[in-house]
Amino acid sequence: MRHIKDVVSHRVCSKMNEGKGPQEVAIDPATAILIGKVLIKVVLLIKDCRGSNTEREDAVRNPSWSDLGSLKKIVRKELGWFKYILFGAKIIRAIRDVGSSMDNNELKTCGLYAENFPDDDYYNGYVEL
Numbered sequence: 579m580r581h582i583k584d585v586v587s588h589r590v591c592s593k594m595n596e597g598k599g600p601q602e603v604a605i606d607p608a609t610a611i612l613i614g615k616v617l618i619k620v621v622l623l624i625k626d627c628r629g630s631n632t633e634r635e636d637a638v639r640n641p642s643w644s645d646l647g648s649l650k651k652i653v654r655k656e657l658g659w660f661k662y663i664l665f666g667a668k669i670i671r672a673i674r675d676v677g678s679s680m681d682n683n684e685l686k687t688c689g690l691y692a693e694n695f696p697d698d699d700y701y702n703g704y705v706e707l
Contacts (some may be wrong), residue, residue, distance in 0.1 A: 582621060582688050586676065594665075594674040601692065612656045613669060616658040619652050620673070622688055631691050638677045638685065 591610050624645075628634045637645050653669055654662045685691065 582614065582617045586617055586680075586684075586688060587675045590617070590669070590672045593675055594668050609657070609661065609665065612661075613673075616652055616656050616669070617673070619656075620649060620689055623648060623652070625690065634681070634690050635685065638680065638690065640678070641674065646670070 587610060590613050624634050624637045628637055641649065649670055650666070653666055653673075657666065657669070680688075
């Protein structure tokens with residue numbers, strides 16, 4: 579879970595900041611924390627809905643329309659309507675881009691293949707839509 583909060587959420591944030599100047603920032607720190615929460619919920623949802631590792635990989639690399647609908651719902655709930663209107667499409671696009679570029683070792687480190695997260699059993703089975 580720590581890998582998702584630290585590494586993957588920073589990759590999503592840097593993807594959103596591409597093309598910005600050195601003094602410009604696309605998102606505030608609170609939104610970056612919310613992106614980490616969104617990523618954890620997305621991984622838990624994929625783990626609960628997909629049985630095999632290949633189905634989980636496909637959901638991360640090439641999400642279906644229902645997967646995208648679930649992602650939009652999670653992002654909208656975590657950000658709230660105002661931030662979702664401002665940043666929702668950028669966050670969803672950045673999450674999709676980062677997910678498609680992840681290799682199998684990174685997916686394993688994120689806990690996508692494991693039954694529960696490597697360092698925290700608290701979130702096991704917790705998926706809220």
